[in-house]
Amino acid sequence: MARITITLPDVGEGIAEAELTEWNVALGDEVQEDDVLGTVMTDKAAVEVPSSVSGKIVALGGEPGDTLAIGATFVEIETDADAPVAAPASETAPQSAQAGPEGKPQPEPGPEAPGTAPADGSADPDPGTGAPAPPQPSAGSAEPRASQRSGTAKPEPRTRALQPNERPLAAPAVRQRARDAGIDLRLVAGTGPAGRISHQDLDAWIANPQIGQSGTGRAPRTDSEDIKVLGMRRRIAEKMSISASRIPHITIIEEVDVTAVETLRAELNASHAAARGKLTVLPFLMRAIVRAVAEQPQLNATFDDEAGVIHQSGAVHVGIATQTPNGLTVPVVRHAEALSLWEAAAEIGRLAQSARDGKAKRDELSGSTISITSLGPLGALATTPIINHPEVAIVGVNKMAVRPVWDGQAFQPRTMMNLSSSFDHRIIDGWDAAVFVQKLKALLENPALLFIDE
CATH class of the missing domain: 3.30.559.10 (Chloramphenicol acetyltransferase-like domain)
Structure with missing residues (x-):
């Protein structure tokens, strides 16, 4: 397997940096060539950054709200070893792969390559919502899940209700639907990656609610949300x-x-x-x-x-x-x-x-x-x-x-x-x-x- 680095392309004449506003992918996602990886903004123009190769996302270059320099690492993608070297994301900001002594792309050593989960345990953003994902286990906690150890296995579905300080993962449309129905998403078991809640999960909970149901059929609201201005x-x-x-x-x-x-x-x-x-x-x-x-x-x-x-x-x-x-x-x-x-x-x-x-x-x-x-x-x-x-x-x-x-x-x-x-x-x-x-x-x-x- 080869590890390809896609850098932030030149998004405009005279622009030295851009603000990362949204990820369209998450760690472990499989992407195809030309898929949109994320969006950056400079002045008032939003620019989508596409992938020039197909493969699996193994590192992200920042979080929404971060300012990235032109040419900085945007994402790292693991692709087939026999795949041709990727074309640059733009003529002025080419991608680069980590090369070994013989010029062949090699994985970077160590678990903390640029864009991977930070060592302090802070969470990666929830793709599509910009919300933080559940916190990673600390050094003294139980053994990490398989997906955290190897970076290849899919995260386990969530089968429990979240604690008051935890925020459920769900797309904006799912959140809006839950708000309209008066449903606390922390009570709904998500079957998607990292416990992400889908419309099907919401349908299943509405058909057979397990906990927190009040006499009105609506769960009490205890949630709150911090939204980063970016x-x-x-x-x-x-x-x-x-x-x-x-x-x-x-x-x-x-x-x-x-x-x-x-x-x-x-x-x-x-x-x-x-x-x-x-x-x-x-x-x-x-x-x-x-x-x-x-x-x-x-x-x-x-x-x-x-x-x-x-x-x-x-x-x-x-x-x-x-x-x-x-x-x-x-x-x-x-x-x-x-x-x-x-x-x-x-x-x-x-x-x-x-x-x-x-x-x-x-x-x-x-x-x-x-x-x-x-x-x-x-x-x-x-x-x-x-x-x-x-x-x-x-x-x-x-x-x-x-x-x-x-x-x-x-x-x-x-x-x-x-x-x-x-x-x-x-x-x-x-x-x-x-x-x-x-x-x-x-x-x-x-x-x-x-x-x-x-």
């Missing part, structure tokens, strides 16, 4: 901390009558949606921002607070806050000042889908000069948006609602929407912020102004 969520936390700690926010909330712009939008969609695509309110708001910052260029800017320099941009690059399965990200619609309504709508849709699929490029996630944030139909009456550092302004869209509005003689049903706009008070005075918000209000309430060249 990957996209950690980057979001870091950026929000910078924005909140460095920027003194001033937020202005203004009520806007969007009846006219909604009527126009409906008419344009009825006549042009089939050929040009459907319009939302965001392209109209984007055009309003372009018109407003033309009069107040200090709002279309970024502030380097360390150098004490404000960079005002002639181009209007609008960041669109987008919720993705991995967290909030901000793809950038570039040169909004040059786009028509339909071009802006198409670019917003393309970038949002690319971000949700995790395929947005690095330059599509940076360089914004002002941002829009919207919770869509889930939006509240008002929000207090956090500025996307190092920008100096952000416009928040709240939900629309038909409300009675007094016109001086009677109450009329009008479609109303609140705009919540936040500004960096170090750079933008309250008066200038109010002027900007009123300009947006006037443009949206009289949408014909959006199309008049001044």
